[in-house]
Amino acid sequence: MSLIHAAKVAFESLVSEPHPPAPRLTGLESLPPARQVLPAGFLLGAATASHQVEGGNDNDWSEWEKGSFPDGAPHIKHRDVSGVACDSWNRFADDVALLWELGANAYRLSVEWSRLEPEEGAWNEAAADRYLEWMRMLRAHGIQPMVTLNHFTLPRWVAARGGWANERTVEWIAAFTRRVARKLGSEVDLWCTLNEPNVLMAFGYMRGQWPPGVKDGKLGLRVLARQIHAHARMARELREHDTVDADGDGHATRVGIAHHVRIFQPATRWPLDRLMAGFTDRLFNQLLVDVHRTGRIQMSVPGMADIDEAVPDLKGSYDYLGLNYYSRDIVRADFRSPTLSRQYVAEGRPVNDLGWDLYPEGLYQVLKRHGRVGLPIYVTENGMADGKGERRPGFLREHFEALLRATREGVDVRGYFHWSLMDNFEWSEGFESRFGLFRTDYGSPEKRRVPTPAVATFQELARGLGLSPQVRTDAT
Numbered sequence: 485m486s487l488i489h490a491a492k493v494a495f496e497s498l499v500s501e502p503h504p505p506a507p508r509l510t511g512l513e514s515l516p517p518a519r520q521v522l523p524a525g526f527l528l529g530a531a532t533a534s535h536q537v538e539g540g541n542d543n544d545w546s547e548w549e550k551g552s553f554p555d556g557a558p559h560i561k562h563r564d565v566s567g568v569a570c571d572s573w574n575r576f577a578d579d580v581a582l583l584w585e586l587g588a589n590a591y592r593l594s595v596e597w598s599r600l601e602p603e604e605g606a607w608n609e610a611a612a613d614r615y616l617e618w619m620r621m622l623r624a625h626g627i628q629p630m631v632t633l634n635h636f637t638l639p640r641w642v643a644a645r646g647g648w649a650n651e652r653t654v655e656w657i658a659a660f661t662r663r664v665a666r667k668l669g670s671e672v673d674l675w676c677t678l679n680e681p682n683v684l685m686a687f688g689y690m691r692g693q694w695p696p697g698v699k700d701g702k703l704g705l706r707v708l709a710r711q712i713h714a715h716a717r718m719a720r721e722l723r724e725h726d727t728v729d730a731d732g733d734g735h736a737t738r739v740g741i742a743h744h745v746r747i748f749q750p751a752t753r754w755p756l757d758r759l760m761a762g763f764t765d766r767l768f769n770q771l772l773v774d775v776h777r778t779g780r781i782q783m784s785v786p787g788m789a790d791i792d793e794a795v796p797d798l799k800g801s802y803d804y805l806g807l808n809y810y811s812r813d814i815v816r817a818d819f820r821s822p823t824l825s826r827q828y829v830a831e832g833r834p835v836n837d838l839g840w841d842l843y844p845e846g847l848y849q850v851l852k853r854h855g856r857v858g859l860p861i862y863v864t865e866n867g868m869a870d871g872k873g874e875r876r877p878g879f880l881r882e883h884f885e886a887l888l889r890a891t892r893e894g895v896d897v898r899g900y901f902h903w904s905l906m907d908n909f910e911w912s913e914g915f916e917s918r919f920g921l922f923r924t925d926y927g928s929p930e931k932r933r934v935p936t937p938a939v940a941t942f943q944e945l946a947r948g949l950g951l952s953p954q955v956r957t958d959a960t
């Protein structure tokens with residue numbers, strides 16, 4: 485069975501392009517203004533995640549940050565630790581002021597499981613009250629919250645029992661979701677269950693660069709499947725326990741996932757390069773989309789996984805598709821590599837500070853491709869590491885234009901969230917990589933947020949949508 489399936493995948497990869505061919509983005513000047521192209525109620529916002537901005541978290545990541553790899557290299561660049569981060573836990577009003585200044589009408593943020601449930605079954609009501617207060621504050625400023633329930637980090641008690649390798653994690657995170665839905669449901673309609681399950685699989689369980697530092701392809705795929713099970717359970721909990729329609733639009737809950745999608749382009753037309761690009765695409769990009777349609781997890785990777793299981797509540801579990809889009813990889817078959825391929829950036833390409841290909845056409849391509857799924861789409865993340873902040877305005881404009889073009893061609897895009905509101909703790913890259921629309925002055929006691937040139941670009945986009953950015957005053 486698995487061999488036949490693998491052969492079928494291989495054959496399909498050979499005969500099909502890994503992604504639809506797309507015209508280059510030219511003639512952008514001919515686009516009509518955003519307001520005429522985008523649907524009413526389009527969400528324009530920014531995104532962050534609890535561990536990256538809040539500060540003071542105590543979870544599997546804060547533990548990991550203290551350690552080193554066997555060769556002595558620190559887990560985190562420059563031995564940074566998240567520590568106080570942007571101190572958003574104590575300065576949330578400052579963050580709301582930034583969103584106001586931008587003219588944003590939405591904010592994607594996450595709640596921290598380890599804070600709310602520091603021990604199994606224990607519940608930190610004071611922390612939950614603070615999150616509720618934040619949601620009210622956002623709404624009072626005309627900003628719709630999109631809440632992510634899990635953005636990579638696990639409470640230590642979950643990690644100590646094996647984290648995603650333990651099937652009980654599905655029940656634990658479902659119970660956590662139930663409590664959050666009951667607590668915040670009156671203010672939140674837009675939910676994101678998990679952030680980038682495929683990236684967590686790759687970095688945490690295959691490359692061993694993130695906690696739990698495992699390099700085990702089989703386990704990685706198992707963990708991906710487990711996160712899909714968790715998503716389905718979480719979606720059910722949200723629908724059952726958040727029954728309040730906070731904004732009166734007829735939907736008490738809209739549930740999705742933030743799925744990291746990349747362009748995998750074969751290095752040459754050589755069949756093996758095409759095969760490996762297609763294979764990587766299916767596993768990394770397509771699988772998480774298919775599960776919504778089929779209600780099954782189907783993974784067949786010779787020697788690593790032969791999973792075909794129906795999952796209760798999975799079919800139809802997305803109300804929207806959340807796409808995190810950043811970059812493109814060129815794929816070359818390489819049978820000496822454990823993943824059987826090598827991925828790299830083509831020579832001479834413009835890259836961000838982390839060496840990622842800057843490829844706005846890719847956003848157009850992923851939107852066109854995923855538009856066929858038939859679900860509304862939110863771009864739940866898109867951004868670039870740019871320490872000087874000089875190239876972000878162009879990046880933002882070009883990516884937004886790609887979104888407008890896809891929308892004009894019929895793709896149902898409902899929102900765009902820029903990563904990130906302000907510079908923050910960029911996982912194993914520490915604080916050096918700066919993704920913020922606002923530059924975080926980590927040296928200042930108040931973690932001052934200073935506008936980068938992209939703030940003006942964002943404000944232009946906001947005005948184009950009929951939103952009103954607020955003028956900064958010293959009080960904010």
Ligand code: NOJ
Pocket residue numbers: 533536679680808865903910911919
């Ligand atoms: C995706 C992740 O969700 C986010 O946490 C990260 O900081 C950005 N990509 C940039 O790498």
